[in-house]
Structure formats: structure tokens, C-alpha cells
Amino acid sequence: MAQTFYNDLILETDGNVYSPREDSFLLANNLQVKKGEKVLEIGTGSGLIAILCARKGAEVVATDLNEHAIKCAKKNAEGNKVKVDFREGDLLAPLKNGEKFDLIIFNPPYLPRETKYSDRPIDLSYNSSETLEKFLEQYRDFLKENGRAVIVNSTLSGVQAEGEIIAEKKLAFEKIFVIQLS
Numbered sequence: 001m002a003q004t005f006y007n008d009l010i011l012e013t014d015g016n017v018y019s020p021r022e023d024s025f026l027l028a029n030n031l032q033v034k035k036g037e038k039v040l041e042i043g044t045g046s047g048l049i050a051i052l053c054a055r056k057g058a059e060v061v062a063t064d065l066n067e068h069a070i071k072c073a074k075k076n077a078e079g080n081k082v083k084v085d086f087r088e089g090d091l092l093a094p095l096k097n098g099e100k101f102d103l104i105i106f107n108p109p110y111l112p113r114e115t116k117y118s119d120r121p122i123d124l125s126y127n128s129s130e131t132l133e134k135f136l137e138q139y140r141d142f143l144k145e146n147g148r149a150v151i152v153n154s155t156l157s158g159v160q161a162e163g164e165i166i167a168e169k170k171l172a173f174e175k176i177f178v179i180q181l182s
């Protein structure tokens with residue numbers, strides 16, 4: 001069990017779930033969410049971003065393909081006393097017919113798949129830049145008119161995502177970006 005702190009939030013994760021780090025914090029520090037907005041977070045992991053959005057008064061749905069992440073994020077939301085509708089499943093598949101959002105957020109597993117791929121749940125957090133490509137093809141159908149989508153991307157992902165760079169950070173082997181998609 002690991003604990004991560006973000007301001008006054010405490011997030012607990014185990015070895016099956018992505019513990020928040022630089023990319024998560026860059027996104028968290030640059031969240032622009034208004035009270036009453038309908039927000040969707042894809043790939044919630046520990047739940048950090050979904051919890052922050054709920055704290056700002058948004059109505060939040062959060063998904064993850066990793067069942068361990070959904071359990072963990074539920075616990076973290078309860079521990080931090082916020083309400084989030086967590087749903088397990090692939091990208092936008094857990095959404096109901098006609099559900100639309102003001103804001104969709106995704107910090108994807110952007111590192112290209114390693115040759116030695118394993119089936120561990122935690123590898124969903126690291127491997128498969130094609131997940132981001134699939135998201136980019138699908139997300140518009142779930143945005144309200146004038147809705148917006150924000151993602152994290154990295155120079156390592158090999159995926160081109162057009163939009164406005166809201167924040168960026170240079171790390172040891174990559175540069176990461178928070179991008180509002182156009």
C-alpha cells in the first residue's frame with residue numbers, strides 16, 4: 001500500500017494501480033472546472049483528478065479498464081468525502097446512450113507498448129499509445145456543444161494530438177503536455 005499526498009488529499013494505491021506522479025500533478029495543477037459542470041474522466045487510476053473535479057462542485061463520472069483502479073478510486077473518493085460515479089470499462093464504453101459532458105479528461109497510458117508485454121493490471125497504465133489514438137477518434141461524440149477535452153501527452157507517445165498547450169514540463173527522458181484538444 002502506498003500513500004500519495006496532493007494538497008490536503010490522501011490517495012492510497014496498491015501495486016495494481018497507478019500512483020499519482022508528475023503527469024497526474026501537472027494535470028491536477030491545471031484543472032479548469034466550474035461548479036455544476038458535467039465532467040468525465042477516463043482512466044481514473046487512484047481517482048485523484050475525478051476527486052478534485054468533484055470537490056470543485058462538478059458532477060463527475062470516471063472510468064477505468066482496470067477493476068483494481070475502480071475499487072481503489074471508490075475508496076479514495078469515500079476517504080476524501082466526495083461523490084463520483086465510477087464505472088469499469090474500456091474508454092467510453094461504460095457511458096449510457098446520449099450521455100454528454102462539458103469536459104472530458106484523459107491522462108492516457110502513453111508509453112508505447114513494450115515488446116515484453118505482460119498481463120498485469122498495472123501495465124494498463126503504461127503500455128499502449130493506441131489507447132490514446134482510439135480515444136481521439138471517439139471522444140467528440142460525448143461532448144456537449146461547446147464542450148472541451150483535455151489530455152496529457154508526451155514526446156514519447158508517438159501520437160499527434162492537435163490543440164492548445166495549457167501546461168508543459170520537462171522530465172528526464174520526455175516532455176509532457178496538458179493539451180486542450182481542438
Ligand SMILES: C[S@@+](CC[C@H](N)C(=O)[O-])C[C@H]1O[C@@H](n2cnc3c(N)ncnc32)[C@H](O)[C@@H]1O
Nearest residue numbers: 024043044045064065066090091107109124125
Ligand atoms: C497514466 S494512468 C493515469 C491515472 C490517473 N488518471 C492519474 O492521472 O494519475 C492511465 C490510466 O488509464 C487506464 N486505462 C488504460 N487503458 C484504458 C482504457 N482502454 N479504458 C479506460 N482506462 C484505461 C489505466 O488503467 C490507468 O489507470
